[in-house]
Amino acid sequence: MVIATIVAMAGRFIRIPYALALVITGLIIAPFHVLPQIELEPHILFTVFLPPLLFESAINIRVRLLKENALPIAIYALVGTVISTLVVGYSISWLLNLPLAVGLAFGALISPTDPISVIAIFKELGVGKRLSLIMESESLFNDGVAIVLFTLLVNYASGQEISILGGIQSFILVVFGGVLVGGGIGFVASRLTREYDDHLFEIMLTTIAAFGAYLSAETLHVSGVIAVVTAGLVMGSYGMRTGMTASTRLAVNSFWEYLAFAVNSIVFLLVGFEVALFDLTQRGTDILLAIPVVLVGRAAAVYLLSPLVNRFKGDIPFSWQHVLFWGGLRGAIPMALVLGLGANFPYRAELLVVTFGVVLISLLVQGLSIKPLIRSLGLASKGGLLAEYGRLSSQLLAGEAAIMELQRLKSSKSISSNNYQVIYEEYRTRLQEIEQQLEELHQNELVxxxxxxxxxxxxxxxxxxxxxxxxxxxxxxxxxxxxxxxxxxxxxxxxxxxxxxxx
CATH class of the missing domain: 1.10.287 (Helix Hairpins)
Structure with a gap:
């Protein structure tokens, strides 16, 4: 974590994506054996790493907004992931002379996208919230679908007999089973948050919900990943909104943001330690062949399906399609999946190096060019005003919530009337300034x-x-x-x- 912290500070200073800085750091220090060799069993690695990454994303997505955009999200995440897996799988098995089952497993593991840095750029440039929601939600469900496919295809590549019909049946069973398990655990945890007002206890409840959903689902032989995503959606849209105070929600969000940050850091460093620069140069041709294949897979998933989405009033213009395609960066999930392949899995070493190379180039090229693309498409030209309005409105809501919390503390005699009045006046002055800025925006900006x-x-x-x-x-x-x-x-x-x- 010391290394991750130093890299985070350095990354902000030189303005490169944090994940990219971690990967490069791992590559540089790996030959010096600064840290002991770490070997984790696949099931332990998945159990420790996947729930935080998925749960943190899920609790920040509102089910109401998700339902309004369910069609494009479902088509891109479900059908798009299958298309990407097939395109990449068949192409890579032919180009790199791999068994088809291994190629398809690679197609599934490389399909999950990581929109964290792209969403941050969206907020900075004031890109519309609907595009941001579609990209973030599609990525979340894309992760879940891809991991389920990956699990089935790894079993197939390892020698397990699976027919096409049997594979479809297994897919449906584990997905719906995961939804039921995660939904049930998320609902119970949400109800419990309404009975207690203790931020430490409620943080623990969310932790139990995330890891409990994963472990329970895996024990029942259904999808732990889908269970975590469902539990997170329920907790974020129901439990946190109806059973937590504003201060508790802030504490819970901060905890999961930190945990996801820590897991991201560890995953990228682990891969950086495991892949040597020599391996990258030795397999440079394979990486250069894989990169366009992965991009073609993503392009097929976006551009082939967008006409279908628009036919049902999905309203995804070409400019959005370009951002969905180029913004589909690869990140921690593919790295965690390839690390979790058993030591005896065929072509594991080759897949590890190629995955690392694809993620590295994705972060470097797509990550650094997505901002100019958004600007060139005109998606940020009028968004600054809305972004400023959104920031001010959020500050206003947060301040009003703080005042309500102060009133609760005063009613419960937790603070004196004098202390309450001093703090209240500070907040009231700040809120009046924000209201004045909002009024000026209304008066001056016709758009x-x-x-x-x-x-x-x-x-x-x-x-x-x-x-x-x-x-x-x-x-x-x-x-x-x-x-x-x-x-x-x-x-x-x-x-x-x-x-x-x-x-």
Missing amino acids: LNFTLENKARIQALQTEKSTLQEAMRRGIIDDLDLQVLSARIDDDLDTLRQKTRNE
Whole structure:
């Protein structure tokens, strides 16, 4: 962790992606044997590394927003991952003269994407929230699907007989089994958070939910990865919002952000220690062949499926497709998967070096060029205003939540009235300054006001539609009336959403 901390500070200073800095550091110091050789059993490695990486992403995605964009996310994550696995698997087995089963296993392990650095750039440039949500959510479910495929294909490559029909049945079983296990554990943990107001206890509950979901699912021979993702979604959208105070949510998010940071650091350093520079140069041709193959696999998953998504009102313009393609960086998950291959797995050494090389080039080339691409596509040109508005609004909400927490502390006699008044005045002054800045944005920026007006209209129409649905349930109107009235609202919503996207 000392090495990871130093690298993190250096990476910020020289402005290169943190993961890239870790990989390079591992390569440089590996020949000096600074650390003892570390060998982990595959099941231990997966159990320790995968839950933090997946759970941290899942708790930050809201199910409500996920449902609104379920179609493009599901198509890209499920069908797209299968397409990418097949394209890469067949191509790499032919180009590198590998058995098809081994090539397909590589296709699955290299399919997971890591959008962390890309999402950070989105926030910096003010890229639209919908594109950010699609990219982050697609990556999360892409990880889950790819790991399930990887597990099945590794068993196949290791000699286990699996028919196509049997493989599909196994895939469906382990995925739905994982959803049930993770959903159940996430719900129970969420209910428990409502009974206690202790941030340490609630952090422990989320830890139990993440690792408990994985271990329980694996014990039941269903997908531990899908269970972790489902538990995280339930905890993030239900448990943390209904059972945790603002200060507890902050503590929980900080804990999981740190844990994911630590695991990312360890994974990248482990791979850096295990792959020698000599191996990279010796297999340089294999890496150079694999890189375009992986890019073609990602391109097929995005560009071939986008017309299907748009046919069902997915509304993914070409500019977004380019970002989804080029922003599909490879990161910690492929590294963890290739590290977890057993020592006796055929061609493990070759796959380790090629995976490392692909991830390294992905972070270096795609990671450093994604920001200019976003700017050249015009996706950041009007986003700065919305990003500033979002930052100020978030600060306002956070300050108001802090005042509510202060009022609770005062009511429970945890602080004196004098202390409460001093702290309250500090927050009140700060919030008044933020409100003034928001008012200035409203007065001076026509584009911002137009966008916010559209969003307000969309929210009002959605409320109107849900009220009509409630009226039908109560018998005030019949199903035919609902269809007629809802059709008009849907048309208005489509028009407003298109205007908002065009902005």
